[in-house]
Each structure stands twice: as C-alpha cells, then as structure tokens.
Amino acid sequence: MLSVTACVSMGTAAISLGQVWGILLHQIPGLNHWLPRPDWPASSEQILLKVRLPRVVLGILIGASLAVAGAGFQGVLRNPLADPYTLGVSSGASVGAAFIILFGLQYSIAGEWSVPLVAFATGMITLWLVVKLAQVQGKLRMETLILAGVVMQAFLGAAVSFMVSMTNQVVNDILFWLMGSLTMRGWSYSGILLPYLLVGLFVLLGCGRSLNLFTLGERQAAYLGVHVERTKLIVLGVSTLVTAAAVSVSGVIGFVGLIVPHLIRLMTGPDYRLLLPLSAIGGALYVVWADTLARMVLSPVEIPLGVVTAFLGAPFFAYLLYQHKKTIKG
Amino acid sequence: MIAVERVSKRFEQGDVLENVDFTVQTGEFFGIIGPNGSGKSTLLRLISGVEAPSEGTVRLRGREVRSYPRKQLARWLAVLQQDSLPPVGFTVREVVEMGRYPFQNWLGEEPEDPTGWIDSILSRLGLESLSGRGLDQLSGGERQRVALGQVMAQQPELLLLDEPTTYLDIGYQVQMMDYVRGWQRDTGLTVVAVLHDLNLAAQYCDRILVLHRGRMIRLGPPEEVICADLIESVYGTRPLVLAHPANAVPQILLMPGS
Numbered sequence: 001m002l003s004v005t006a007c008v009s010m011g012t013a014a015i016s017l018g019q020v021w022g023i024l025l026h027q028i029p030g031l032n033h034w035l036p037r038p039d040w041p042a043s044s045e046q047i048l049l050k051v052r053l054p055r056v057v058l059g060i061l062i063g064a065s066l067a068v069a070g071a072g073f074q075g076v077l078r079n080p081l082a083d084p085y086t087l088g089v090s091s092g093a094s095v096g097a098a099f100i101i102l103f104g105l106q107y108s109i110a111g112e113w114s115v116p117l118v119a120f121a122t123g124m125i126t127l128w129l130v131v132k133l134a135q136v137q138g139k140l141r142m143e144t145l146i147l148a149g150v151v152m153q154a155f156l157g158a159a160v161s162f163m164v165s166m167t168n169q170v171v172n173d174i175l176f177w178l179m180g181s182l183t184m185r186g187w188s189y190s191g192i193l194l195p196y197l198l199v200g201l202f203v204l205l206g207c208g209r210s211l212n213l214f215t216l217g218e219r220q221a222a223y224l225g226v227h228v229e230r231t232k233l234i235v236l237g238v239s240t241l242v243t244a245a246a247v248s249v250s251g252v253i254g255f256v257g258l259i260v261p262h263l264i265r266l267m268t269g270p271d272y273r274l275l276l277p278l279s280a281i282g283g284a285l286y287v288v289w290a291d292t293l294a295r296m297v298l299s300p301v302e303i304p305l306g307v308v309t310a311f312l313g314a315p316f317f318a319y320l321l322y323q324h325k326k327t328i329k330g
Numbered sequence: 331m332i333a334v335e336r337v338s339k340r341f342e343q344g345d346v347l348e349n350v351d352f353t354v355q356t357g358e359f360f361g362i363i364g365p366n367g368s369g370k371s372t373l374l375r376l377i378s379g380v381e382a383p384s385e386g387t388v389r390l391r392g393r394e395v396r397s398y399p400r401k402q403l404a405r406w407l408a409v410l411q412q413d414s415l416p417p418v419g420f421t422v423r424e425v426v427e428m429g430r431y432p433f434q435n436w437l438g439e440e441p442e443d444p445t446g447w448i449d450s451i452l453s454r455l456g457l458e459s460l461s462g463r464g465l466d467q468l469s470g471g472e473r474q475r476v477a478l479g480q481v482m483a484q485q486p487e488l489l490l491l492d493e494p495t496t497y498l499d500i501g502y503q504v505q506m507m508d509y510v511r512g513w514q515r516d517t518g519l520t521v522v523a524v525l526h527d528l529n530l531a532a533q534y535c536d537r538i539l540v541l542h543r544g545r546m547i548r549l550g551p552p553e554e555v556i557c558a559d560l561i562e563s564v565y566g567t568r569p570l571v572l573a574h575p576a577n578a579v580p581q582i583l584l585m586p587g588s
Binding site: 216223269273 | 405
C-alpha cells in the first residue's frame with residue numbers, strides 16, 4: 001500500500017503524499033464527512049484517478065502475473081533460469097497479440113478476449129517448440145532449454161518487427177508496446193487481466209504440493225503419487241495463459257518472472273505453497289517500482305518499462321548463470 | 331503380489347528385456363542381480379509402472395499396473411532409487427513428510443495426523459538431530475537415509491529398491507538392509523530389490539533372479555544361484571564361493587587373475 005501511494009505521487013506533475021491519501025480516502029463512499037474539505041486542485045485528482053492509479057494497479061497485476069508464471073515454469077521444468085521471457089513464451093504470445101492488434105482483429109474471434117486467447121495459443125505453440133527443440137534423448141537440459149528459448153525469441157521478435165514494418169500505423173506506439181510499457185492503459189485493461197491472474201494463481205496454488213515434489217525429480221514425484229504428465233500440462237498451460245494475458249496488455253516485459261521467485265526463494269525457502277503467493281506480491285512491487293523508475297529517470301520523457309526490467313534483470317541472469325557454472329565445477 | 335508375464339522391452343537401440351516371466355509372493359524378499367546393462371533397472375521400472383512393456387503384462391494384485399492411478403498406487407507401492415533425492419533446500423522433516431502426499435487431499439490434509447508417525451521414523455533412522463537441516467547440507471549417505479525415511483512414511487505394502495546401497499559405506503549398507511528386513515518382518519512387506527552386491531543379495535533375499543542381456547538365467551534361493559559356474563558365465567570372472575561362517579549363506583570372494 002505504501003509503495004502504491006508513493007509511486008502514485010511521483011510523476012511529471014508532483015502531487016504530495018498527503019494529497020494522494022486525501023484523494024484516495026475521498027473515493028471511499030460514506031467516509032466523506034469525516035475528512036477535511038478537499039484542498040487540492042481538481043486536475044490533481046483527475047491525473048491521479050484517471051492516469052496514475054490505473055497504471056499502478058495494472059503494474060501490480062502485470063508484475064504478479066509474470067512472477068507467478070515464472071515460478072510455475074521454474075517449478076515444473078526444474079530450471080532456475082526459466083521465465084516467460086527466457087523461454088520465449090512472452091515473444092510467442094506477443095506474435096499472436098501483435099498480429100491481432102496490427103490487423104485490427106481485436107474483437108473478431110471472442111470479443112475482448114480475442115487478444116489474450118490468440119496470444120495464449122501462440123505462446124503454447126512456442127513453448128511446445130522450445131521444449132521439442134531442447135530435448136536431448138528425452139531429457140531437458142537446462143542450458144539447451146534456455147538456448148532454444150533464446151533462439152525462438154530472436155526469431156519471433158523478428159517476426160513481430162516484420163509485421164510492424166508492414167503496417168502504416170504510427171510505429172512509435174507499437175514499438176513502445178513491443179518493448180513493454182504500461183503507458184496509457186485505462187482501467188479496462190486491469191479488468192481483462194485480473195481474472196486470468198486470479199484463476200492462474202488459484203490453480204497453481206492447488207498444484208503447490210505437487211510442485212514441491214517435482215523438486216525431487218520427475219520420477220521420484222511419480223513414485224510419490226504425482227500424476228506427472230497431467231501436472232506438467234496444467235502448470236505449463238496456466239503459466240502460459242497468465243503470461244499471454246500480461247503480454248497482450250503490456251507487451252514483453254522481461255526477467256520479472258526470473259528475478260522475483262529467486263529472491264523470494266532466498267528469503268522463504270523452496271516451498272511453493274508460500275513461494276507462489278509471495279512471488280505475486282514481490283512481482284507486483286517490483287514492476288510498480290520499475291515503472292515508476294521508467295517514468296521518473298528521464299522525466300518528462302519515458303523509458304519503456306521492458307528496458308528498465310532488462311537493465312536490472314540481465315545482470316541478475318548473468319549472476320545466476322555464473323553461480324550455476326560454479327556448482328557444475330563442484 | 332506381483333506377476334510379470336512374458337514381458338519384453340525394446341528401445342530404439344535394441345532389446346533390453348526378452349520374455350521375462352516370474353511371480354513374487356506377498357511378504358517375500360526378492361532379489362534381482364545381473365551385470366551392468368542386463369536390464370535390472372528397466373525391469374524394476376516396468377514393475378513400478380512408470381514405463382510400459384513392449385510386450386507382455388505386469389500385474390500387481392491381479393490388476394495391470396499401468397491401469398492404477400498414480401496416486402492410488404503410491405498408497406501401497408514405494409520405490410527407493412540409488413540416488414533418489416537431489417540436494418534441494420527442503421528440510422529433512424519436510425522431505426520425509428512428502429511421503430504422505432498420496433494420502434493427502436488437495437488441501438494437504440489427511441484423516442489422521444501423521445506427526446507422531448513422522449517422529450518415530452526420524453528417531454528409528456537416527457535423523458532427529460538433522461531434521462531441521464536442508465537436504466543441500468547433507469552428505470550423499472545421509473540423503474539416502476532420508477530417502478528411506480520418506481519411503482517409510484508412505485507405509486507401503488510393496489517396496490521396490492533400485493541399488494539402494496550404491497553410494498553408502500559398508501556400515502550404512504548393512505544398516506539400511508537391516509532396516510528394510512526388520513521392517514519387512516514387522517509388517518509383512520513385500521520387497522523387490524535390484525542389487526549389484528552379490529553378497530548382500532545372498533544375505534537378505536529369499537529368492538534371487540539372475541538377468542543377463544535381458545534374459546532370465548536362473549531363479550531360485552541363494553544356495554542355487556550363487557555358484558561359481560553361473561557367476562562365471564554371467565559376469566565373466568570365476569569367484570570362490572564359500573559358506574558364511576556364521577549363517578552358512580553362500581558368499582563370494584573375488585579371484586584376481588594371475
């Protein structure tokens with residue numbers, strides 16, 4: 001909550017923390033009589049409620065979605081470097097989303113759900129291809145999986161760029177979307193994302209104990225009574241769905257699902273029943289602050305959010321790789 | 331308890347098992363021996379149902395093993411692998427409790443509180459002092475004892491062992507096999523063990539199956555199986571076979587070439 005109000009108050013037009021609390025509290029019905037009369041300009045209220053608050057709320061949802069999806073991928077693939085971004089799932093979903101958006105088919109298939117659904121389909125196909133590509137004699141090695149993810153990501157990124165260059169629309173907006181951004185997204189986007197996140201979190205939490213057993217290895221999990229193939233399919237599917245929903249709203253924002261579950265794991269240990277909800281909270285905080293950074297650093301010019309998370313995330317990825325290298329050497 | 335009926339298993343590289351056929355009685359301690367690559371572990375995976383045979387059927391309690399739901403099977407079938415637990419961050423106690431998974435509903439609850447049962451397992455295996463430690467802080471031998479604890483928490487009626495003593499010192503080897511045998515005698519457990527140590531197999535097994543290149547060579551009590559001719563034909567080295575001075579079980583001594 002404190003983070004939310006702090007981030008809401010920061011921006012090109014400064015609004016003090018006290019004013020933020022005042023405006024927010026005034027929105028709660030029935031509380032009006034108890035509070036002092038408004039002493040802020042109406043423009044501040046407009047900026048806060050129509051521009052900044054929706055953006056922060058969306059940031060919360062995006063961050064939570066990506067972090068939860070990352071935790072899911074890491075759990076099932078038993079791969080600490082897995083994340084919607086490094087697996088290429090984000091890029092896969094963005095191809096579907098970009099196709100739909102650029103050719104104006106947003107409402108053609110299933111109303112306002114079209115974009116997330118198509119993004120989900122292309123995300124799933126990408127994941128399937130990546131896993132197929134990475135398999136060596138039926139085994140998934142960590143390095144080959146990430147390599148396959150990166151290859152797919154490069155290819156699909158090019159595909160999206162190609163589609164963008166084919167259209168006559170204002171390129172700037174789309175480029176911003178591609179690089180990941182929360183700019184100019186109203187309340188409706190949060191409404192689209194929220195059900196995906198809630199359902200996803202709920203389902204993954206239901207698989208929490210199975211994911212714990214997965215850490216012992218797939219065969220061991222099977223011996224202990226886990227329906228391995230079904231659990232895998234559910235967790236991968238749900239993680240991809242949540243990713244697709246996030247990507248179709250905000251574009252590709254990398255490394256959130258990589259960093260956050262890792263930090264949470266360091267703090268609370270490996271239990272997925274704790275890890276999943278805490279990752280949601282951690283991811284929310286991370287993205288909200290990263291987005292505030294994106295708005296503030298070169299204010300009034302904005303940096304795309306995906307650029308900020310990549311600046312923070314890529315070195316972290318390198319650090320994890322370095323750690324892993326050390327454990328291989330023993 | 332187990333009926334393996336004319337089972338064959340083929341991989342792309344070639345045949346691994348060829349026409350294997352035997353039964354295991356309830357309460358029996360059944361050993362499987364054979365040189366590397368003879369198909370022992372594959373046979374165990376077929377019995378546990380994680381892999382399907384190319385031909386033939388494996389029945390547990392009269393029903394085909396692959397037709398049981400995994401979770402239902404795990405309530406009375408447990409498997410101990412040679413290095414079953416990777417060094418994860420979970421504590422010893424948490425890992426042993428994971429053995430209760432097949433009895434839990436989707437909220438992680440079960441009808442009776444297993445805490446007392448878990449405590450007694452930890453004390454029987456001498457793991458109490460380690461119970462709060464992470465698996466990543468234990469040695470390979472300690473992890474293997476934790477794996478045994480997890481299997482005990484499952485309270486199985488059929489236990490499959492896949493070279494469980496490979497990474498253990500001789501003290502722990504005997505300790506682990508003694509645990510399993512004591513447990514078997516207490517509860518009427520059926521044990522099927524893949525062993526590569528012939529002396530251990532002879533000491534603990536009621537009957538031994540010898541596999542060589544995927545075929546059954548012999549099946550019988552240790553006295554019939556552990557003999558110099560058979561071992562030479564299968565392993566390619568002729569040992570000296572003696573009766574154990576204390577209990578007369580056949581034991582082998584290796585003979586270096588001159």
